[in-house]
Amino acid sequence: MNTVKKVVITGVTQGLGRAMVDRFDELGWTVFGCGRSQARIEELRDLVAHHHFEVVDVGDAQAVARWAEYVLERFGAPDLLINNASIVNRNAPIWSVSDEEFANVMRINVNGTVNVIKSFVPAMIKAERGMIINMSSGWGREGEGELAPYCASKFAIEGLTQSMAQELPKTVAVVALDPGGGIQTSMLETCGPQYMAHSPTPEAWSRVAVPYMLQLTTMDNGRSLTCPSVG
Template sequence: MNTAKRVVITGVTQGLGRAMVDRFDELGWTVHGCGRSINKVEELRVEFANHDFEAVDVGDAQAVSRWADQVLNAFGAPDLLINNASIVNRNAPIWSISDEEFTDVMRINVNGTVNVIRSFVPAMIDAQRGMIVNMSSGWGREGEAELAPYCASKFAIEGLTQSMALELPESIGVVALDPGGGIQTSMLAACGPQYMSGSPTPEAWSRAAVPYILRLTTKDNGKSLTCPRVG
């Protein structure tokens, strides 16, 4: 019987999610990951044949439910759930952001997190174990000009996490986690290119962040935490 610990990670096809796949693989964990890019998911399947990757849009509740059913029916509840998938709006004042763009940021960043929680957490509650990490941002704790939709979505993650912490049984914990400043991702390049040169790579970030995540316990339930800074 395979007793390896299991982690569910959303948004694994690039950035922080992709880097975390490498770290959990090195540690002997089994990764169940999703991303929207079918081509990048196929690449992950080839490189990591011992893990499990699916092309899923977390903003699609039915698609998330189908994916979760596959994972849970085959492997049972995960030990760790990391809600990482996010998108960012184009830099613009809030009154210049279209309804479609604002809605899409919320659909992925907030609704997507809830869809994953709804689909996986009941099984974790039944198993009476597990930690949930909802990736937040420093821009989920203070605003930034021209990024109001993204900031609003991450402020929502903070409040959602605090409320959820009051609803979980004592055997399970949830935290909101700020990566700890800018990381050299395509998102940062799009919304804050001025921060890129002074920011660590996802690879460097993950080497500090994943051990930090694995030290979290139910004693951290409900906390707004920040990953250690790199360099």
């Protein structure tokens, strides 16, 4: 019997997602990851062997469904699903944000999470096991000026998670997870450069966050959690 654990991670080409790939690789898990950058996906394929990386825009429901079908038919349901893919708006008052930019933040951060859930979670329910982690933010629990689209999308993730938790069987669980403050990513550099100097790197964060994720159980279903601080 194959006992290798399987994790699906969205948004693996940079930031937190890229760091998590390395941590799960070190732990012997098989990673199924996606991202939108063809060049970075090809780089991952070259650097991190024995895993499966595909170019997928999570905001495209049909593309996500095709990716999930490929993974599920060949490898079965994942043990862990991490909805990590996310984008942020350019800093601006909400009345200055274009319709297109607002819609795109929602398309990736909210619709993308739902697309992945709809494509993978039924197989996890059928397998009667699994943990879903929807990456949230402190800005999904408290607003921030000039980041209303991003905050709205992460508040949506919190509500989505709480509702979804009531719909899952007892053998499967979902949580909303705040990374625990700013992390030195390109996203933070864009929207909150003032926080960069005092924030941990994605690698340092992942060495704390991934073990924390792996100790979650069905008893945590529906909770809004925060990763421990990087020491």
